[in-house]
Amino acid sequence: MPVVVDVCQSYRFTVPRIISTKARSGVMRWSYCRQAMWFYVSVPCKFLVCSFICCLFATRVQAQEVEQDHAIFCNTQAQIEQFAAYHEVHSISESLEQVNRATPHACAHLLAEFVRGEQIKAVRINWGTVHLYEVLVIGVWRGQWGKVDPTVQYIAVLDKEELA
Numbered sequence: 001m002p003v004v005v006d007v008c009q010s011y012r013f014t015v016p017r018i019i020s021t022k023a024r025s026g027v028m029r030w031s032y033c034r035q036a037m038w039f040y041v042s043v044p045c046k047f048l049v050c051s052f053i054c055c056l057f058a059t060r061v062q063a064q065e066v067e068q069d070h071a072i073f074c075n076t077q078a079q080i081e082q083f084a085a086y087h088e089v090h091s092i093s094e095s096l097e098q099v100n101r102a103t104p105h106a107c108a109h110l111l112a113e114f115v116r117g118e119q120i121k122a123v124r125i126n127w128g129t130v131h132l133y134e135v136l137v138i139g140v141w142r143g144q145w146g147k148v149d150p151t152v153q154y155i156a157v158l159d160k161e162e163l164a
Contacts, residue, residue: 064115064116065115065116066113066114066115066138067113067114067115067116068111068112068113068139068141069111069112069114070109070110070111071109071110071112071155071156071157072092072096072107072108072109072155072156073107073108073109073110073112073135073137073153073154073155074099074106074107074153074154074155074156075103075106075107075153075154076106076154077120077132077134077154079099079103079106079107079154080107080120080132080154080155080156081121081123081132082098082099083095083096083098083099083107083156084121084123084125084130084132084156085123086098086099087125087130087156087158088125088126089126092109096108096109110140110141111140111141112137112139112140112141113137113138113139113140113145114135114136114137114138114139114153114155115135115136115138116133116135116155117133117134117135117136118133118134119131119132119133120132120133120134120154125158127158127160128158128159128160129158129159130156130157130158130159131156131157131158131159132154132155132156132157133154133155133157134152134153134154135152135153135154135155136150136151136152136153137150137151137152137153138150
């Protein structure tokens with residue numbers, strides 16, 4: 001199959017151009033020079049569009065619900081885990097006292113607005129399962145809702161299990 005190759009020259013690039021070739025269905029003529037010029041001229045535009053689309057897909061965008069609820073809020077993951085361990089045999093107030101002895105005001109029972117993050121751990125206790133979550137606190141109830149600087153805290157949520 002004979003192929004004739006010519007060279008298309010432009011001020012920026014040199015591209016081989018297939019003038020003609022014989023195929024089963026007859027003679028096919030291609031000129032890649034115009035296609036190559038279109039491709040190279042529009043590369044910056046294509047790059048911008050593709051990078052914008054990649055940025056959209058690369059960022060993890062989720063609609064997250066703001067919750068308002070009573071919970072035990074602690075400053076660190078270790079403190080909320082201590083609370084869950086103490087809550088196995090003690091009441092909520094006694095468990096808070098135990099954790100706050102080592103670090104005053106480390107944990108508190110609050111009504112707050114928060115965005116729930118990932119579950120850190122689930123701890124089985126006598127009354128059910130305590131789920132430990134990382135949250136972003138954005139508001140606290142003090143007689144009225146007050147906004148606070150967004151703060152990462154840890155909460156304990158008890159799921160009571162029904163006895164069968």
